[in-house]
Amino acid sequence: MIVELTSAAELLAFWAIAGYLLGAIPFGIVTARILGLGDLRKIGSGNIGATNVLRTGSKLGAALTLIGDAGKAGAAVLLARALAAEDAAQISGFAAFFGHCYPIWLKFKGGKGVATFFGLLFALAWPIGVAAGATWLATAAIFRYSSLAALLTAALTPLWIILFSFSNLFFLSLCLAGVICWRHRENITRLIRLQERRIGSK
Secondary structure: OOOOOOOOHHHHHHHHHHHHHHHOOOHHHHHHHHOOOOOHHHOOOOOOOHHHHHOOOOHHHHHHHHHHHHHHHHHHHHHHHHHOOHHHHHHHHHHHHHHHHOOHHHOOOOOOOHHHHHHHHHHHOHHHHHHHHHHHHHHHHHHOOHHHHHHHHHHHHHHHHHHOOOHHHHHHHHHHHHHHHHHOHHHHHHHHOOOOOOOOOO
16 A cells, blocks of 8 residues: 655655655746736735636636646656656655645745646556546536535545555555645635635636
8 A cells, every 4th residue: 555665765855855846836926927917826815726827817827837737746756757766756746746735935835736636646647647637527517616626536536546456556645635635624614614616606
């Protein structure tokens, strides 16, 4: 259930730091500034992710942010896998995910990690990424809540990992799900109170 550690501790530490710094790049803020959309932290929810960029009315900005946030986690995994080993890939990927959620450049106030979560999964094991993506799309289509789709996807990903026989990713998936739930704790409260905004609502 836990990936076997085969790399030296120093090497794993290097990829953890490299992954974190890569994940901490705030693509949402950078994209918003380049496109002249304003300070993303003062718009909508104040979140630095693609959903909040979309609230500026820029679909291009939201798409670029989504690609950047997913891509940095994927890049962290693929680089570590190519230059080190699978244990380094998992550690670097999780570090990138954590860096997005708690970036040092923004006083550890980052995004909720959904895009980086998907980028990480697709890079580690694309069948799991596809299953997680399908879960998100189905939940979002039925209930029209982006946050609920993210939460349910994170909760079911360990199940997909077992069903698709990627047991070495199970522990990582639990850690990811825990962070996703924590980052969405305010959304959970609003969902319980039926105050969460639906997808497409103004």
